[in-house]
Amino acid sequence: MKTRILITGLAFVSAISFGQKKEIKKAEKAIQSNDYNEALNYLKEAEPMLGSVDNDVKAQYYAARGQALLGSGSSDFTKLKNAAEAFNQALTLDPKIESQLAAPIQNLRAALINSAVQDQTSGQYKTATEKLYTSYLVTKDPSDLYYAASNAVNGKDYESALKYYQMALDAGYTGEKEEFVATNKETGEVESFENENVRNIAVKSGQYIKPEKRVGESKKGEILRNMTLIYIEQGDNEKATALMKTARAENPNDIYLMRADADMSYKMGDISRYNQLMGQIVASDPENPEVYFNLGVGSAEIGQKEEAIKYYQKALELKPEYEAALINIAVLKLSGEDALVEEMNSLGNSRADNQRYDELKQQRNDIYTETLPYLEKALVLQPNSKEVVRTLMNIYGQLADDAKYKEMKAKLESLEK
Template identity: 40%
Template sequence: MKKGILVALAISVSAFSFAQKKELKAVEKAIKSSNFAEAKAALKQAESLMSAMDDKTKAKYYYLEAQTLYANGKGTDADIDASLESLSKVEGDYQNEVEELKVKMLNEMLTAGNDAYEAKDYSKASKYFERSYRASTKDTLFLYYAASAAVNVKEYDRALKLYEELKNMGFTGIKKEYYATNVETGEEEVMDKNTRDIYVKTKSHKDPGERTTESKKPEIVKNIALIYISQGNDEKALESMDDARAESPDDINLILSEANIHFKMGNTEKFKSLLERATELDPQNPELQYNLGVISSESDHPEEAKAYYKKAIELDPNYVNSYINLAALILGEERPIIEEMNGLGTSKKDNLRYDELREKRKNLYREAIPYLSKALEIKEDNIEAARTLMNIYSIIGETDKFKSLKEKVDMLEAGN
């Protein structure tokens, strides 16, 4: 009985082996004739025999599966991704064939990616660049191109995943770059070292040199932080911002991005300190001065706010919002005056005080007039500035100016 069983098992294994070879030969035949649908069907048959395959046959199976799914570059996105996955499973035998297929796939995918990028189809380009990296993981620059292209079409979830992968692998993109100046055009050209040396020898180029490119890490960590900001994930954004600021402490855009997160989270003191740092780096930026004015005003530091608004105007005489806010700060001082006036009695002393306060209030209006007038001069359709100025002229008794402004306000209101 034992002998019979052994013979039966031997026959069974032999049958499996024959079936495997038959199905895989069918796959090879279909691939050669570019009949990839038939190749897929034959692979399905072979897959059912997978548990009985030896390592060499498994390697062949995955190699053929990769060819079938890739379909000479005509496979679906999912099939091409699965093709690369199949190649990663090939172990032992067929390494030369795998490398040959990878090179073919890499060249075709890079061409497709570049063509898509030139056509501004960044979503498609990103996918091809990522696949190029998966086919040749030593070429990490392809993964960087994939992330950058994804950002161009605001595919932020995809870009974030790729950037995080780059960050985790310690990618910097630093490389040595060789260059020389084209004698005919006078323009500097970057090329590989051998080509440059040949061009210089033939005198078509001059002034050869080499340099190390800048690290792409600051850009990567910065984009990670900005993507988290766009997603509203403030905590993650601040964590990533720490990484980004460590790489580029004086990047003003990073400082402002972090400041905006803190403002959004209600951390006004941190927001203000970051804005102050930004103004140190860019002292000629009126918008920074204006924003410092806003935060100072909201923090109940009106004199400080006025100084910032005036600095913004000094840097940009047409910064209309600074004029509006200066006028608002001045007019905001009338509230305690009005409250005191309303609280006075009818005694002689109270009447004298009332007259003093009325004159003080008028002086505030007179102080605000130049700022409102300038704002209206810069932006003629600013109805709020026109209406405020009209009311001021009414209160201080400048009738002609009041009438002129009333006509303007009526016209602007009719236009709305």
């Protein structure tokens, strides 16, 4: 009698296993037909008996669940997150399934990153951070951590930023990667290609010349710089100093770390060290416009507007067609407009107020006049830039230059069609 019961029990377990496999196979076929909701229904039927089957069957269940969730909700973060969890569960149960899941996981990553980019563009940094971190959890690509941390910084979630930056560093992430580039014969610009074969085909077409292989710049300096600035923002100068000391010892000639060290010194009020480091940075490559441009960006970030403008102007001396430097100078000069307008709007109608109003108006017009040459040159370099056209239109309007105002207005309308 005992033997018969045991045999019956074994047959029952086998039947359950067979039934589950059948439902999973049905789900996989539905996925192949892009009928993802039907696949989820089949998997729902199999789920109650999941605890009684082998790990390889469970892995197939979770693999199918991940694919069905991904297919049914590429714009639904909850489904994408659940898909990531399902893929991770499948890989934990059966690491051999990795090759089967390679393509679905890459599709999941693409969906998460594209959605995160949209969130970032609209200022939803918290959700962008969550999506990029979810991508990391399933792909283990540390670049996702770097971008998650960057969005956390933008969203002022400094604890998450520090966590993800540190995880990226611990994973050995530097951001350096091989790039296959060639020069566009028509524009003279160096362009990057997806891989070496694509680059070689472009060169053979005759449209590109000077094929090269180069390594992208390391982001380690930027990461350490941001981490030190976060520690300073939190009032933890000790951690900031210790982190920078370690980083500089590892890479004493890293220009980005020198910049980070200089910014940290300025934030801590050590102006003497700040000036010393800035001098070293310039001396490291005095004919490189990028050095001066980056110094301009750093100076602007710590509130040294006039210093930033000087660095941008030096970059323009070395590279007169440097569009980004032209625009950044214009942005800095126009940044003084808000305070003038605020004071103008606060004035009354007394004689003294009217006189002060005229003085402020002239100061504002002087700012516009100083800014115009930079924006006009930027427009020559980038004639279809709507933001440059719009800014020029507004300035011409304030300066009562009706002809140029109408010209820019017509151009903007044309660009926005």
